[in-house]
Amino acid sequence: MGLSWMRRHCIALGLLATLAGFLPVHVAQAVQPPPVILVVGDSLSAEYGLKRGTGWVALMEQRLAKEKPQAKVVNASISGDTTSGGRSRLGALLAQHRPTLVIIELGGNDALRGLPLQMTQDNLQAMTTAAQAIGAKVLLIGMEMPPNYGKDYAARFAALYASVAKTNKTALVPFLLKGVADRPDAARLFQNDRIHPNESAHPTILNNVWPAVKKLIA
Known part of the structure; x- marks a missing residue:
């Protein structure tokens, strides 16, 4: 040889x-390739009632520009959207953007409209499965209902996010508005409709989401 x-x-x-x-x-x-983060959400992520660039998704993009300059954020959130709407839109979004991380922030409007909890859970499950099927990681963003919806309903609604996250082994932020909606002086952090956080609340919202995002794109 x-x-x-x-x-x-x-x-x-x-x-x-x-x-x-x-x-x-x-x-x-x-x-x-640099990470592509796709956010599929409702008005809480679509800067409803806010000056452009002040919502938590825009703030996340600004923070990423400092820590991971090549990362791309696609905010596909629509005010008033439900999990059914997100589910119907997701396939085209995945094909177009090929994200490495999908953040799903939906469900609040389902509850406000009194839609069946099982339907909400099934839609979140289908969205999670679709994202994972193309190799994307998933971050579920949970929501909680006000006390006037009843303790049982509120508990079951919050639990469906944890159930989907556990079933699919995805990351979970249990409550997007932690530190905003659950404080004694919460009213000052909301717009006049008492539903949508104002500009001053969105840095706190980002801080709720950021640790999970940072870990998932590391």
């Missing part, structure tokens, strides 16, 4: 290793 044979053998092994995905970690990281 001469030197020429050994050289060809080493080259062949190198090509096989490359094809099998056995690249050194630093090389693999170098060729990974």
